[in-house]
């Protein structure tokens with residue numbers, strides 16, 4: 001039986017359509033459900049709508065039609081205060097890290113709490129002591145405690161992404177989305193970041209949904225692979241079920257597979 005936490009942390013997408021240009025859908029009726037301690041990797045060629053899907057889930061962009069819910073909260077119909085409250089529970093890790101470069105590592109992590117503070121506290125960046133203690137704990141768990149006071153712009157790419165992950169966890173998210181979190185990193189650091197992401201999400205029972213171009217990295221770290229092509233889901237299964245014929249369907253052609 002699903003626990004309360006599991007059901008609160010279930011993402012349900014039904015018949016999601018996104019058109020940037022009327023009549024030309026980028027997402028053509030996507031339906032999926034993600035829950036539990038799972039890492040789901042979305043793969044697919046450039047321009048197939050992977051980022052659009054992630055951005056619809058956290059409402060950085062508005063879907064054209066369809067439904068997205070997390071737990072019993074239906075996000076697509078929300079606006080204003082309700083939407084802000086729901087978005088706090090959707091953590092996001094970005095390809096280019098999206099840190100405030102001139103702020104310290106600690107201040108960047110604390111930014112994850114901004115959505116929870118009254119306006120005056122957010123304005124003054126006056127964080128409760130509990131938040132500061134949590135930020136230190138998170139910095140410890142991503143291996144950056146000794147960098148708490150360093151400026152974000154003095155860090156390497158891998159270190160910056162660790163800050164991005166700690167900041168997302170500061171939100172106490174019900175689900176974590178990562179849009180190409182390793183694309184700006186070298187192969188070794190990419191593996192370390194995927195290890196970290198899957199570890200922290202598994203420990204905290206947060207479902208992780210990650211867009212990734214590197215199919216092998218996706219297969220290595222995900223429990224489930226979703227293959228998208230031309231705005232549709234064309235594969236949904238376990239990594240070891242993903243065969244060359246599926247990759248051919250997802251990416252087209254076959255010469256590149258040799």
Ligand SMILES: Nc1ncnc2c1ncn2[C@@H]1O[C@H](COP(=O)(O)OP(=O)(O)OP(=O)(O)O)[C@@H](O)[C@H]1O
Nearest residue numbers: 020021026044045046047048049050051052053213
């Ligand atoms: N803001 C926008 N306005 C208009 N068209 C857009 C916008 N954002 C994306 N698109 C178009 O939507 C399609 C899907 O883009 P999207 O970025 O979601 O693909 P993707 O699969 O994430 O690609 P990549 O792997 O290269 O990041 C593309 O044709 C893109 O040009």
